[in-house]
Amino acid sequence: MILDTRASIIAVAYIVAAVLLIVGLRKLSSPATARGGNMLAAAGVFLALAITLLDREIVSYWELALGIIIGGAIGIVAARRVQMTAMPQMVVLLNGLGGGTAALDSLSEYLRLSLVAPVRGGEAVSVVLGTAIGSVSFTGSVVAFAKLQELLSSKPFQFPLQRAFNALLVVVILALGVTMVMGGDTASTPWIVFAVALALGALLVLPIGGGDMPVVIATLNALTGIAAAFTGLVLHNQILVVAGILVGASGTLLTLLMGKAMNRSLGNVFFGGFGAATAAAGGPAGSAVAKTVRQTSAEDTAIALAYARKVVIVPGYGLAVAEGQHAVRELAQELEKRGVDVKFAIHPVAGRMPGHMNVLLAEANIPYDELVEMDQINGDFDSTDVVLVVGANDVVNPAAREDPTSPIYGMPILDVDKARNVIVLKRSMGTGFAGIDNALFYRDRTRMLFGDAKKSLTSLVEALKAV
Amino acid sequence: MTRELVLSVYVIILAIFTGYEVISRVPSILHTPLMSATNAIHGIVLLGAMIVLGAADTPVLHVLGFIAVVLGAANVFGGFVVTDRMLEMFKKKPEERK
Numbered sequence: 001m002i003l004d005t006r007a008s009i010i011a012v013a014y015i016v017a018a019v020l021l022i023v024g025l026r027k028l029s030s031p032a033t034a035r036g037g038n039m040l041a042a043a044g045v046f047l048a049l050a051i052t053l054l055d056r057e058i059v060s061y062w063e064l065a066l067g068i069i070i071g072g073a074i075g076i077v078a079a080r081r082v083q084m085t086a087m088p089q090m091v092v093l094l095n096g097l098g099g100g101t102a103a104l105d106s107l108s109e110y111l112r113l114s115l116v117a118p119v120r121g122g123e124a125v126s127v128v129l130g131t132a133i134g135s136v137s138f139t140g141s142v143v144a145f146a147k148l149q150e151l152l153s154s155k156p157f158q159f160p161l162q163r164a165f166n167a168l169l170v171v172v173i174l175a176l177g178v179t180m181v182m183g184g185d186t187a188s189t190p191w192i193v194f195a196v197a198l199a200l201g202a203l204l205v206l207p208i209g210g211g212d213m214p215v216v217i218a219t220l221n222a223l224t225g226i227a228a229a230f231t232g233l234v235l236h237n238q239i240l241v242v243a244g245i246l247v248g249a250s251g252t253l254l255t256l257l258m259g260k261a262m263n264r265s266l267g268n269v270f271f272g273g274f275g276a277a278t279a280a281a282g283g284p285a286g287s288a289v290a291k292t293v294r295q296t297s298a299e300d301t302a303i304a305l306a307y308a309r310k311v312v313i314v315p316g317y318g319l320a321v322a323e324g325q326h327a328v329r330e331l332a333q334e335l336e337k338r339g340v341d342v343k344f345a346i347h348p349v350a351g352r353m354p355g356h357m358n359v360l361l362a363e364a365n366i367p368y369d370e371l372v373e374m375d376q377i378n379g380d381f382d383s384t385d386v387v388l389v390v391g392a393n394d395v396v397n398p399a400a401r402e403d404p405t406s407p408i409y410g411m412p413i414l415d416v417d418k419a420r421n422v423i424v425l426k427r428s429m430g431t432g433f434a435g436i437d438n439a440l441f442y443r444d445r446t447r448m449l450f451g452d453a454k455k456s457l458t459s460l461v462e463a464l465k466a467v
Numbered sequence: 468m469t470r471e472l473v474l475s476v477y478v479i480i481l482a483i484f485t486g487y488e489v490i491s492r493v494p495s496i497l498h499t500p501l502m503s504a505t506n507a508i509h510g511i512v513l514l515g516a517m518i519v520l521g522a523a524d525t526p527v528l529h530v531l532g533f534i535a536v537v538l539g540a541a542n543v544f545g546g547f548v549v550t551d552r553m554l555e556m557f558k559k560k561p562e563e564r565k
Contacts (some may be wrong), residue, residue, distance in 0.1 A: 021508060022485055028501050029492040035554040038504050042547040045511045049543070052514045058521025067520065067533050068513075071540025078541070079548035084556075090549055091503050097542035098509040104535035105515035108528050112519065122472055221502055228512045233475060235515050241475065242482045244512075247505040249486025254498060348495060355498030362556040368496055 006054055013051035014239040020044030021243055025250075031368055048239045084363040085320050088352040089148040092217050095224050096141025102227035102244075103134030103194065109234050110190055120181060123234060128177035130230035131190065132197040137223040139201030144216055147205075148352060154210030162207060163271055169200040204270060210317075211394065213352040215258045215269045222251025254354050261348035261374075263400075263411040293429070296447035298456065301388075301423050302463035305331075308385035308421075310341045312377065314414055315357050316350050318391015318427065318453050325364035327457035328390060332366065334464050344370055345377045345387075345414050347395035374414055384419040389440075391425065391453045399439045407436060422446045425456045500553045507546025513539030 003011060021044040027037025058064070075094075082090045110127040113119045119127065146152040176193050179185040208216055225247025232240025259266055305311055313332065319325060332342045344366065350357045358371055381387065389396055392414075399406040400413045416422055422445055429441075440446055449456055493501045516539045520532030 022489060025486075025489045025501075025504070025508075026492070028497060028504060029489075029494065031494075031497060031554075031557040034497055034500060034557060035551065038500070038507075038547065038550045038554055041504055041508055045508060045543060045547075048511055049514055049517070052517055055518055055521070057518055060521055060523070063523075063529070063533060064517055064521055064536060067516075067536030068540045071537035071542075072544040074537075075541035075543070075545025076548050079545040079552065082549065084553075087499065087503075087549075087553070090545075091499070091506060094503070094506045094510075094542050094546045094549070097538045097545075098506065098512055101512045101516055101535045101539035101542060102509075104531050104538070105512055105519055108519045108523075108531040108535065109515070111531075112522070112524075112528055115525070122469075218502065221505060224509050225505065228509045229479070231512055231515050235518060236471070237515065237518075238475075238478055240511060240515060241478055243508050245479055245482035246486040246489075247509040249483055250490040250501060250505045253487065253490050254502060257495075257498075346495070353499060354502060355495060355500070358496040359499045359553055359556070362553075365556075368557060371496055373495055 006056065010051050010054055013047055014237075017044040017048040017051075017239050018242045020047065021246060025246065045243070048243075084359060085323050085325075086149075087359055088213065088217065088356060089145050091353060092141045092148065092220060093145045095217070095220050096138045096145065099134045099137025099141060099220070099224040099227055101134070102224065102231045103131050103138060103197070105231045106130030106134065106227075106234050107190055107194055109231075118183070120183060124181040125177075126230045126233040127190070128173075128180055128193060130227055130234055131194055132173050132177070133223050133230065134227035135194055135197035136201035136204065137220050137227055139198045140205040140216075140223070141201075141220050143202045143205040144213065144220065147210060148213065152206075156209045157206045162203070166200060166203055169196055169203070172196050173200070208269065210352065211349075212262075212264075212269050214349045214354050214356070215255060215262065215264070215266070217353045218251055218254035218258050219266065219270075220251075222248050222255055225249070225251055258349055258354055261412060263408075291442045293441050293448045294446070296423060296449055298449065298459040298463045301447070301449055302460055302467050304386050304421055304423070305335060305340070305388070305460070306338060306464055306467040308340055310343075310380075310384045311335055311386045311388065312343050312345050312381070312384050312416070312419070314345045314347070314350075314387060314389045314392050314396060314416060315361065316347075316390065316392025316395065317352060317356075318393075318425075320351055320356065320360050320391070322391065322453035322455075324390065324454035324457050325360045325366075327454050327461065329361075329364040329366050330461045331457055331464070332370070334461055342370065343372050343377065343380075345374065345416075346371050347374050347392070347414055350392055350395055374412060378415050381415045381418040386421045386423060387416040387419040389416060389422065389424045389426075390457070393426075393438055394436065396440055397436065397438045398443075399436065403439070416440065417443055417445070420445065423449055425449050425451070425453050427452060497557070500550055500557070503546060503550040503553060507543055507550055510539060510543025510546050513543050515539075
């Protein structure tokens with residue numbers, strides 16, 4: 001097949017765009033080059049978009065311009081205004097938009113093609129998968145957004161036979177898909193696939209608790225990429241296939257990393273009903289033994305910190321909620337002035353999305369070489385004088401290491417209980433996302449400093465200045 | 468089996484391996500920007516929406532295409548801007564001069 005001049009220009013531009021995307025992603029492997037990498041990837045995407053305007057099938061431009069201006073303006077304004085603490089919501093929402101676009105692309109291309117002749121075989125397979133996966137990603141992301149934004153409760157929402165019902169929806173989608181591929185479908189079939197997949201996406205994410213969000217966000221990211229790739233197959237557009245697969249690979253990799261960091265399989269996250277099962281296990285058994293916690297004050301904590309040689313701060317979602325990232329930086333700076341060695345220990349699933357704590361602390365200008373990953377820092381806790389746990393809970397629960405009956409047993413944790421002193425900044429004695437009591441709080445070396453994380457940190461800084 | 472299908476399978480397989488190799492080098496401190504950047508990259512589905520809307524010839528296709536273009540444009544513009552904002556914070560560090 002020989003391409004004409006216009007088609008050749010488009011094809012070459014798409015190849016250049018693909019190279020830009022790959023080189024851009026490659027540059028994301030270091031903080032120093034990452035910003036340039038993002039720019040290159042953007043250049044690749046915008047090159048592909050601009051050159052698509054040459055496509056012979058595009059006949060009306062004003063509608064296109066209007067849609068791009070409206071959507072682009074919404075995107076840019078939202079991206080500029082969003083608070084860094086709201087980043088998980090923003091990321092998952094943008095992901096959902098892409099999923100929705102992919103679903104609508106596949107659906108409308110199918111409608112358009114079937115005006116001319118029935119769509120069957122491989123093309124129909126791509127249509128069904130592009131529409132279904134994109135729709136699941138769209139409503140799944142919207143529900144995840146609502147949970148993160150606290151429009152919906154972040155507690156797991158469950159109803160009887162939920163799993164059976166979800167399985168039924170999958171079967172319905174597959175069965176309708178088969179009729180579209182083999183023949184026997186009606187005009188309404190693709191619409192039903194679309195609607196059922198939208199319902200499925202919402203129902204899959206509703207039962208998932210807030211703490212599992214890192215896995216969920218990564219999975220939705222992968223799904224949108226895969227949906228985009230199928231849309232590319234429907235449209236016979238290679239750059240869309242390449243970009244979709246790259247995103248799918250990235251999302252899949254992150255999903256596996258997050259799953260590993262929580263010692264959970266994907267099936268367990270999506271179908272396990274984690275929160276519900278563990279609340280029952282942790283409740284009565286935990287309260288049967290009379291256990292006491294020891295409280296401390298900001299002044300005592302400040303003295304302990306001031307005379308320490310090595311301090312490790314463990315941030316968690318509580319820090320993000322209290323917007324305490326700037327206060328924690330002040331505290332770290334104040335300690336460094338006194339010659340204390342300060343490091344931040346970052347658990348892979350701390351917060352609500354992969355890398356959440358890093359972004360939060362980067363916003364507060366904390367140098368990234370002070371942020372240490374779990375595997376690197378775990379050996380150092382023996383020689384750490386004070387560990388300050390700020391709004392983290394399950395990722396420092398020694399039960400994961402010691403108590404085979406604990407629901408989180410086997411999950412890799414930060415071994416803060418090995419440090420000489422542990423001070424836990426916490427709003428109240430509530431349990432973490434998993435609803436499990438934390439054995440750390442009752443240890444002899446642990447002291448609790450109750451209160452809002454930001455206020456506690458600020459009073460620590462004040463007290464430290466007075467020492 | 469068509470020649471195009473075979474080529475597509477080649478493209479997909481090579482992209483999977485390329486994606487895996489490139490992405491597995493990204494350190495965990497950059498996982499959020501990575502996710503956000505890949506989010507923006509899949510905004511390239513706007514391209515499909517542009518073709519659908521540009522070629523739309525029924526009212527239903529106009530409506531579906533228009534919604535798709537708005538969603539896709541918000542995805543791609545918002546995604547790259549927000550990623551840039553995040554990465555700007557990572558770049559400001561004094562350590563970076565080393």
